[in-house]
Structures are given as C-alpha cells and as structure tokens.
Amino acid sequence: MEHELPYPDVTRKRKPSLVQKFFAQEWSFWFIGYSIGAVVAIVMVKAACPISLRLLGNWEFMMWYIVAILAATLPLGFVCTLFPGSILWYMLKEYVGRLNGAPYQVGDHIQIIAGKHAEAVTTVCEQSVGQDGGIVLLVKLDEEAERKFTHAFESREVMRV
Numbered sequence: 001m002e003h004e005l006p007y008p009d010v011t012r013k014r015k016p017s018l019v020q021k022f023f024a025q026e027w028s029f030w031f032i033g034y035s036i037g038a039v040v041a042i043v044m045v046k047a048a049c050p051i052s053l054r055l056l057g058n059w060e061f062m063m064w065y066i067v068a069i070l071a072a073t074l075p076l077g078f079v080c081t082l083f084p085g086s087i088l089w090y091m092l093k094e095y096v097g098r099l100n101g102a103p104y105q106v107g108d109h110i111q112i113i114a115g116k117h118a119e120a121v122t123t124v125c126e127q128s129v130g131q132d133g134g135i136v137l138l139v140k141l142d143e144e145a146e147r148k149f150t151h152a153f154e155s156r157e158v159m160r161v
Contacts, residue, residue, distance in 0.1 A: 012161045013121055016113045023096040024114035024157045029089050033081025034073065036088070040080060041072035093134070093156050101160025104137055110158040116150060117141060121161055130154065 022028050045068045055061050104110065108124045122139045130136040136152050145151040 012109070013111055013119060014159065014161055016111075016159060020096065020100060020113055020159060023092065026115075029085070030081055032089055032092070033085030034077035036085055037075075037077030037080040038069075038073045041069050041076050044076075045069050045072060090132075093154070097155030100155060100158060102155035103135070104155065104158075104160070109161050110137070110139065111161045112139075112153060112158055114157060117145065128152070 016024070045065065049065065049068075051065070100113075101108075101110075104124050104127070106124050106126060110122060110124060112118055112120045112122070120141065122141060124137050125140050126138040128136045128138060130152075134154060136154060137158060139151050139153060139158070141151040
C-alpha cells in the first residue's frame with residue numbers, strides 16, 4: 001500500500017510539452033492577438049492591391065507592399081488583441097488548463113511550467129478568483145514569493161504531477 005506524502009515528491013517532475021510552455025508564458029496573449037492582426041493586415045493589403053506575376057519582379061513594389069503589411073499589422077494587432085484575441089484567449093486558456101489537469105483542489109501536487117519558479121513542484125494551498133473572473137491558485141513557495149505575491153498561478157501556468 002502506497003503512503004501519500006504530506007509534501008510534494010520532487011522526483012515526480014514531468015516535462016511540459018511545447019504547447020504547455022507556450023501558453024504558460026505571459027506574452028502568449030499578445031502573440032495570438034498580433035498573429036490575428038497580421039493575417040487581417042495581409043488580407044486587407046492583398047484586397048487593396050492585388051499582386052500579379054509581373055509585379056513580383058519589381059523590388060520597389062514588393063518593398064512598399066511589405067511596408068504596407070507591417071504598417072497595418074501594428075494597429076490591427078492591437079485591435080485584434082483586444083477583441084477577437086481576448087475571446088480566443090479565454091477559450092484557449094480554459095482548454096489548456098484542462099489539458100494541464102484542471103480543475104485543481106486544495107492539496108493537489110502541481111509543477112510550475114514557466115516563470116521564475118519554473119519546474120518547482122509544490123502544493124495548492126488556496127484557490128481565489130482572479131481579476132478576469134478565472135480561478136487563481138495560491139501555492140506553497142518561499143516567504144519572499146508570498147510577500148511579493150508571486151505565488152499565484154492560473155491553471156494554464158501549472159500542471160498536475
């Protein structure tokens with residue numbers, strides 16, 4: 001009969017997948033929004049100025065074509081991050097949290113995927129509601145992390161061990 005340890009077994013570390021690592025990063029939200037913005041910019045510039053085979057050889061035209069796409073990507077990326085990116089992010093965040101083992105309960109052993117405490121194996125101490133209405137997990141870490149409030153993680157940032 002296996003006895004449950006009162007503390008996390010640090011030998012049970014798992015290797016997170018690339019998808020888990022990507023969604024655990026803080027910048028992944030902006031990356032998704034600007035990717036949508038870049039696609040919209042390419043479609044808009046292509047609709048405004050269609051390319052023919054004859055124009056592909058004209059380097060000056062192609063340079064301005066690329067400049068137009070890049071110039072359109074900046075504002076469209078910001079707008080797409082705020083609106084369609086937010087909706088897509090919310091759905092993806094919930095899905096990735098489920099892949100990582102959510103919903104978590106107090107006492108569950110988890111591994112932090114990214115950030116300052118990456119690869120740390122710890123225990124869920126408390127659950128709270130975050131600013132966006134999602135569940136935030138407060139975990140056992142050192143006193144400095146609790147003082148600076150860096151011991152709070154979303155379900156996309158941790159995985160069950």
